[in-house]
Amino acid sequence: MNEIAEVIERKAALLQKGDAEAVLAYYAPSFVEYNLAPPLRQPTTSRQERVAALRAWMGTFAAPPRREVTQLEITTDGDVAFATSLDCLSAVSEGTPFQLWFRVTLGLRRIDGRWLVTHEHESVPFEMDGSFRASTDLTPATEPR
Amino acid sequence: MNEIAEVIERKAALLQKGDAEAVLAYYAPSFVEYNLAPPLRQPTTSRQERVAALRAWMGTFAAPPRREVTQLEITTDGDVAFATSLDCLSAVSEGTPFQLWFRVTLGLRRIDGRWLVTHEHESVPFEMDGSFRASTDLTPATEPR
Numbered sequence: 560m561n562e563i564a565e566v567i568e569r570k571a572a573l574l575q576k577g578d579a580e581a582v583l584a585y586y587a588p589s590f591v592e593y594n595l596a597p598p599l600r601q602p603t604t605s606r607q608e609r610v611a612a613l614r615a616w617m618g619t620f621a622a623p624p625r626r627e628v629t630q631l632e633i634t635t636d637g638d639v640a641f642a643t644s645l646d647c648l649s650a651v652s653e654g655t656p657f658q659l660w661f662r663v664t665l666g667l668r669r670i671d672g673r674w675l676v677t678h679e680h681e682s683v684p685f686e687m688d689g690s691f692r693a694s695t696d697l698t699p700a701t702e703p704r
Numbered sequence: 705m706n707e708i709a710e711v712i713e714r715k716a717a718l719l720q721k722g723d724a725e726a727v728l729a730y731y732a733p734s735f736v737e738y739n740l741a742p743p744l745r746q747p748t749t750s751r752q753e754r755v756a757a758l759r760a761w762m763g764t765f766a767a768p769p770r771r772e773v774t775q776l777e778i779t780t781d782g783d784v785a786f787a788t789s790l791d792c793l794s795a796v797s798e799g800t801p802f803q804l805w806f807r808v809t810l811g812l813r814r815i816d817g818r819w820l821v822t823h824e825h826e827s828v829p830f831e832m833d834g835s836f837r838a839s840t841d842l843t844p845a846t847e848p849r
Binding site: 591594597598599600630632634635636637639640641643645660661662664666668677678680682683684685686687691692694695697698699701 | 736738739740741742743744745777779780781782783784785786788805807811813822823825827828830831832836837838839840842843844846
């Protein structure tokens with residue numbers, strides 16, 4: 560359990576350091592990825608392409624984004640685990656600071672003694688008022704309990 | 705593995721039958737729910753309230769919606785599993801038929817010999833073109849591979 564939490568916290572910290580290669584070392588070579596951005600499922604690409612894409616994304620901000628992991632809950636047995644959390648991304652885009660809260664589910668497997676992410680699902684909900692607007696302004700503080 | 709796939713296919717079939725109680729019998733009494741609709745995380749409610757909410761939702765359509773589960777992948781060890789799929793909901797809303805493709809991650813635990821859903825994460829991505837529009841018109845057929 561602690562080992563899995565450490566993987567999740569470490570890769571958040573490595574993102575803020577801007578180390579794309581070290582972040583992706585916590586992922587299996589191929590994993591099922593449901594991203595904030597389209598398509599429904601990210602196409603399978605090589606590690607090198609993933610590192611380049613993560614680096615390019617970080618390059619769109621003034622500094623590498625900060626990722627805060629909250630409400631982390633881990634369920635595990637043997638060599639399989641899944642983890643849920645509400646994460647906050649803080650960054651400065653084109654001179655404007657922003658924060659985005661989103662839901663994260665990770666699936667992990669222990670492979671050769673190391674816990675690796677084999678599935679990542681990140682999302683925000685969308686408004687059911689006919690606008691089809693993504694709910695990018697939610698925070699856990701404003702949630703009903 | 706087969707038992708878990710059966711849970712997932714059965715609850716999709718039960719939805720189409722309009723049996724809210726039978727659908728929710730496959731869920732643990734309390735589970736971490738990240739829904740298509742806000743908030744970020746659904747508040748914890750009783751089984752009775754969940755059944756009533758699911759029934760009310762089904763009542764907004766001409767007939768109970770059809771849920772197709774595709775690209776199902778299950779990872780399991782011992783009494784824990786997670787499952788990923790791309791699902792399609794088909795229904796008729798206010799006289800107009802619609803289809804919605806979305807991503808689904810389920811976390812499951814075997815409790816007293818029965819596999820139950822303890823986590824559900826359903827979502828669509830959103831457009832990164834500044835519109836913040838939820839991507840409700842994607843299909844797996846139009847995905848890059």
